[in-house]
Amino acid sequence: MERYFTKAPGFTAQRERFIEAVRVAGAALTEFQHPMRGPRGELLATDVALIGDPLAPKRFIVLSGTHGIEGYYGSESQITLLHSLQKRVLPADVCVVMVHLINPWGTAWLRRVNEDNVDLNRNYLAFDKPLLDNAHYEAFHEIYLCRDLDGPSRRRADERLATEIERLGLATVMSIVEAGQYAHADGIFFGGQHATWSNRTLRAIAKRFMEGAHTAMCFDLHTGAGAFGHAMLMAVAQETYPALGTSRSIFGPWLYTVMTGPAATTDSGIAATATGYTSQALLDSLPGVDLMQLVIECGTYDSARGHSALRDDHWLHLYGDPEDATGRRIKAALAEHFYPADRDWRELTQLRTRQIFERGLAALQAS
Numbered sequence: 001m002e003r004y005f006t007k008a009p010g011f012t013a014q015r016e017r018f019i020e021a022v023r024v025a026g027a028a029l030t031e032f033q034h035p036m037r038g039p040r041g042e043l044l045a046t047d048v049a050l051i052g053d054p055l056a057p058k059r060f061i062v063l064s065g066t067h068g069i070e071g072y073y074g075s076e077s078q079i080t081l082l083h084s085l086q087k088r089v090l091p092a093d094v095c096v097v098m099v100h101l102i103n104p105w106g107t108a109w110l111r112r113v114n115e116d117n118v119d120l121n122r123n124y125l126a127f128d129k130p131l132l133d134n135a136h137y138e139a140f141h142e143i144y145l146c147r148d149l150d151g152p153s154r155r156r157a158d159e160r161l162a163t164e165i166e167r168l169g170l171a172t173v174m175s176i177v178e179a180g181q182y183a184h185a186d187g188i189f190f191g192g193q194h195a196t197w198s199n200r201t202l203r204a205i206a207k208r209f210m211e212g213a214h215t216a217m218c219f220d221l222h223t224g225a226g227a228f229g230h231a232m233l234m235a236v237a238q239e240t241y242p243a244l245g246t247s248r249s250i251f252g253p254w255l256y257t258v259m260t261g262p263a264a265t266t267d268s269g270i271a272a273t274a275t276g277y278t279s280q281a282l283l284d285s286l287p288g289v290d291l292m293q294l295v296i297e298c299g300t301y302d303s304a305r306g307h308s309a310l311r312d313d314h315w316l317h318l319y320g321d322p323e324d325a326t327g328r329r330i331k332a333a334l335a336e337h338f339y340p341a342d343r344d345w346r347e348l349t350q351l352r353t354r355q356i357f358e359r360g361l362a363a364l365q366a367s
């Protein structure tokens with residue numbers, strides 16, 4: 001594993017940058033160690049940084065790495081915010097909570113999913129209740145099990161996917177596949193059959209660092225959907241709730257709302273048909289908190305390219321070797337899709353993320 005992963009974005013280097021920013025900002029740090037190791041044998045953990053009074057009635061919360069590989073953008077956004085906070089004094093009634101890399105395994109191994117091949121943003125469910133039965137996915141499942149990356153069987157799988165896209169349209173196919181499924185652990189967009197380590201850890205973090213607040217604003221940071229370089233502010237929920245109106249009045253036209261449900265649609269690039277989102281989990285876990293639950297989603301390349309990168313990475317997970325030439329090419333394409341090397345992309349997304357944070361923090365302070 002060593003050769004490729006020493007050149008790729010790295011978990012430990014990213015984590016050390018975050019911890020150093022936490023130290024300089026004078027924040028308190030709590031570590032939640034993950035049971036598994038990274039590709040370099042490194043320790044994996046989710047870290048929580050706290051600036052201010054942990055019992056403060058207002059909490060400003062930033063969460064990174066729900067989708068592991070997207071955590072490089074998320075971590076950089078948190079580091080930038082820490083640098084900016086270090087230069088000022090927060091009001092006594094505001095506490096900033098940063099949850100750094102909630103899916104550390106995915107960040108380290110350059111996967112969107114976690115150690116169980118689970119899409120964490122489909123996993124926040126009550127597993128003692130019936131799960132989403134995505135019957136339409138069944139027709140697609142075999143496409144994602146194809147043993148070959150090229151050759152006749154791959155061409156047949158490609159043709160099947162192309163036929164379905166022609167018949168139903170790309171948006172419909174993606175809404176079926178990306179809705180998530182709970183039947184096939186070897187499938188794509190698998191939501192899991194139990195609460196994963198990251199799910200349990202986030203719930204523990206919410207209980208310890210978010211509960212007890214009167215008002216909170218929380219950002220879950222993502223990349224990979226939307227227009228290149230555009231950081232879109234979203235609210236994602238199954239139903240409307242009082243603080244959504246407050247978010248709308250604070251952010252006005254910046255805010256794009258996605259109501260999720262079995263027949264819901266959106267042109268935002270995320271799956272409105274999915275269940276088990278982080279946003280809904282936090283809203284459900286913090287009933288006593290007036291919570292403005294938000295998402296920032298930074299657009300990169302188009303969705304067909306993204307799907308192809310995810311499909312190849314799924315093949316690599318099932319049958320390949322991330323260290324050989326093919327594996328390295330797939331990992332490089334995936335990293336580029338979720339964290340483009342383009343300097344302007346990085347500058348634009350950081351600028352916009354900072355603007356959103358500043359407006360939110362100012363509104364929370366004034367509330």
Ligand SMILES: [Zn+2]
Pocket residue numbers: 067070221222223224
């Ligand atoms: Zn994401």
